[in-house]
Amino acid sequence: QVQLVESGGGLVQPGGSLRLSCAASGRAFSSYTMAWFRQAPGKGREIVSAVPRSGGSAYYADSVKGRFTISRDNAEATTSLQMNSLKPEDTAVYYCAARIGAILTFPVNYAFWGQGTQVTVSS
Numbered sequence: 001q002v003q004l005v006e007s008g009g010g011l012v013q014p015g016g017s018l019r020l021s022c023a024a025s026g027r028a029f030s031s032y033t034m035a036w037f038r039q040a041p042g043k044g045r046e047i048v049s050a051v052p053r054s055g056g057s058a059y060y061a062d063s064v065k066g067r068f069t070i071s072r073d074n075a076e077a078t079t080s081l082q083m084n085s086l087k088p089e090d091t092a093v094y095y096c097a098a099r100i101g102a103i104l105t106f107p108v109n110y111a112f113w114g115q116g117t118q119v120t121v122s123s
Contacts, residue, residue, distance in 0.1 A: 002026040002112050004096045009117030012086055016121070020081040022096030022114060029077035033099050035059075036070065036081045037107055038092035038119075045095070049081060050103040059103050063089075086121045094119050 008020040020036065035050035049070040050059045058070050067086075072079040079096065094117050097110035104110075 002029065002032060002098050004098060004112060004114035006094065006096045006114040006117040009094060009119045011120045011122065013123050014086060014088060014121055016086050017082070017084045018086065018119060020083065020094055020096075020117060020119070022079045024077045024079075024098070030074040031100060032112075033101060033103050034070075034072055034079040035097045035099070035103070035110060036079075037095045037097055037110075038090075039095070039116075040089075040092040043092075045107045047105045047107075048094070050105070051079065052103055059105070083119070086119075088121050090119060091121050092119060093117065 003025045005023050012018050033052050036048040037045050038048050039045040048061055048064055051070045051072050055072050067084050069082040096114040098112040099110045
């Protein structure tokens, strides 16, 4: 078991930046692939980015490539999502998620979830 708590959401103007953090507690953090998903009103939950246990090659959704950067610190049991050049279409609740095994892109493959943090991009 691992417990996940997100922080760092808020209201930002288009073109601005936010950094989301996810703190983990419980079973060895380094055992998990970590991911960020988001869910906009009226839409399904979609993967944004994921990073493997070792912190190697990360996955990014096409919509965020070049703007978002995922990272993890296994010693601190945290994962972060740096979001730059934010657009109104990035508005959503962002969730941190964890799974044992390789990066997969569907929410059903992730057993552990945080409570979510709201990101609103608006002028």
